[in-house]
Amino acid sequence: MLKLFLKAILISAALLQSLLCFATPAKTTIKLGMSVALSGPASHIGQQLKQGHELYFNYANQKKRPEQPHIKLLVLDDGYEPSRAVDNTHYLIKHQNVDALIGNMGTPTTHAIKDILKKHQLPLLMPYTGAEFLYQNPGFPIFKLRASYLDEAKDQVKYLVEELGHKNVALFIQADEFGLTLEKSHRQALKNQGIEPVVIARFRRNTNDVAKALTQILTTQVTAIAMIGTYEPLSAFINQAYRAGFRGSYTSVSFVSSASLFEHITVPANIMVTEVLPDPQTCQSQICTLFRAQATAHSKPISYQSFEGFINAYLFTTALQYCQQTPLSDCISSAISRTLKTDPALQDLLKLPQKNTPQRQVYRSYLKY
Numbered sequence: 473m474l475k476l477f478l479k480a481i482l483i484s485a486a487l488l489q490s491l492l493c494f495a496t497p498a499k500t501t502i503k504l505g506m507s508v509a510l511s512g513p514a515s516h517i518g519q520q521l522k523q524g525h526e527l528y529f530n531y532a533n534q535k536k537r538p539e540q541p542h543i544k545l546l547v548l549d550d551g552y553e554p555s556r557a558v559d560n561t562h563y564l565i566k567h568q569n570v571d572a573l574i575g576n577m578g579t580p581t582t583h584a585i586k587d588i589l590k591k592h593q594l595p596l597l598m599p600y601t602g603a604e605f606l607y608q609n610p611g612f613p614i615f616k617l618r619a620s621y622l623d624e625a626k627d628q629v630k631y632l633v634e635e636l637g638h639k640n641v642a643l644f645i646q647a648d649e650f651g652l653t654l655e656k657s658h659r660q661a662l663k664n665q666g667i668e669p670v671v672i673a674r675f676r677r678n679t680n681d682v683a684k685a686l687t688q689i690l691t692t693q694v695t696a697i698a699m700i701g702t703y704e705p706l707s708a709f710i711n712q713a714y715r716a717g718f719r720g721s722y723t724s725v726s727f728v729s730s731a732s733l734f735e736h737i738t739v740p741a742n743i744m745v746t747e748v749l750p751d752p753q754t755c756q757s758q759i760c761t762l763f764r765a766q767a768t769a770h771s772k773p774i775s776y777q778s779f780e781g782f783i784n785a786y787l788f789t790t791a792l793q794y795c796q797q798t799p800l801s802d803c804i805s806s807a808i809s810r811t812l813k814t815d816p817a818l819q820d821l822l823k824l825p826q827k828n829t830p831q832r833q834v835y836r837s838y839l840k841y
Contacts, residue, residue: 499571501542502800504788505564507557507585508577508600510549513678514702516732516777521575521600522547523772524781531766532789543789546570552577552678552702554584561585565592571800572597572613575784578727579603579650580677586610595801597808598784600777601727602748603653613801615808617784618748619832621725625657626664627746627834628698628723633665636721638696640670642689644682644709645700647674654700654725670694675705682709686716695720703728707736714739730837731775740841747835750821752779757821759786776837783821790815 506525508518529543536542546568550556557576564570565588572595576582579601586605589596595613599606602621606614632638643658645651655672662669670692673685682705689697690713697713699706699722706728722743724733730745737743752763752774763782767774787808794807812818823833 499541501544502792503544503546503568503570504572504574504597505561505568505570506545506547506573506575507550507560507564507581508547508575509552510547512551512553513680513704514552514578517600517702517727517729518549518552518577520729520773520775520777521577521781524778524783525575525785526781527763527766527770527772527778528782528785528789531762532785541792543785545574550577550581552581554580557581558584558588561588565594570594572804574598574788575600575781577601579653580648582606583649586612593801595804597788597804598780600780601650602725603649604657605653613805615805617787617832618726618780619746619834620657621654622657622660623832623834624725624746624748625654625661625698627836628725628744629658629661629665629667631744631836632696632698632721632723633662633667636696638721639667640693640695641667642692642694642697643669643672643700644685644689644697644706645672645674646677646702646705648677650677650727651700658698658700675701675709677701680705680708682712685709686712689713690716690718697722699724699728701728703732703736707733710737710741710743711739714741726776729775729777730839734837734839737839741839742841743839745837745839747776747837748832749776749780749783750835751837752776755821757817759783759817759821783818787811787815787818790818 508521509515510518529545533542548560550560574597577600582599582601589612593612597615598617602618645655671689673688675682675685724745726746726748791807791811794810795803
């Protein structure tokens with residue numbers, strides 16, 4: 473009996489030693505990369521996304537327990553240009569050895585790096601785009617928090633066609649992957665209503681050259697325009713269209729930055745912008761209160777973009793409790809999904825359904841004269 477007892481102790485000790493040998497020490501620092509526009513016409517989006525992520529990560533690093541990892545965010549400027557996003561991604565992987573990308577901004581820039589992400593199996597977390605190709609087995613670890621552009625397009629068409637009664641709808645779109653993605657989404661949403669776009673007019677990314685598109689649209693009987701782009705060309709178009717006599721309705725997707733768009737409208741206009749989060753100025757969730765307190769304390773803007781960055785960082789940090797294994801790419805997507813289902817603050821903020829569904833709620837901002 474004594475021999476069996478001693479043998480059992482020896483076996484248990486051997487198993488423990490084996491587990492200790494194969495256990496991987498917890499990371500003391502997690503490095504996250506982000507490629508966004510910090511310069512150029514879309515820089516207002518990138519700068520606020522950066523500030524929102526930094527706001528929560530700095531808060532979390534100060535509050536963390538000794539055994540928890542420090543989170544380091546490395547942010548690079550791509551000017552909303554795909555080639556620069558590619559260079560940034562190579563640098564972050566090869567020279568900084570980042571564990572994941574978070575909050576990357578834009579459809580054309582994200583589309584440009586998808587093969588790199590696939591090759592390295594680098595997680596892409598909470599990108600600032602609702603492009604459909606990210607919802608169709610992209611081939612790399614990914615987690616998408618925001619509503620898809622198809623969800624946004626459906627809500628815009630519902631607003632224009634069902635609620636306002638428009639039948640003659642034009643598309644005014646940025647001529648790149650962003651525009652093509654939303655053209656497809658809007659076409660599908662309009663088709664569901666038995667409508668085809670009257671005209672599709674395009675303009676070049678990172679320019680305000682809208683004159684040709686304006687002429688194209690105003691020669692038709694269009695009464696509503698769904699717009700896809702950043703605030704500068706869109707506000708230029710709306711201001712010029714009013715002076716040319718157009719009095720119809722407009723919609724735009726969340727990427728535009730509704731606050732920046734509305735600020736640059738100098739004429740009477742009726743605009744609805746779809747949003748992917750509740751209004752950070754007025755929402756009452758615990759996380760809203762924390763965001764406003766931190767933003768005020770550090771003199772940062774309270775905007776949809778900075779709020780989205782803050783939520784992304786909160787979600788990632790909270791999910792780490794479910795992601796003890798390494799590498800991070802093996803567990804982070806499922807850990808974030810689990811956090812969304814279990815975290816009371818996020819449940820209260822997003823009013824998420826209990827069933828598994830990729831669909832996210834769409835919210836709205838209005839400018840009405």
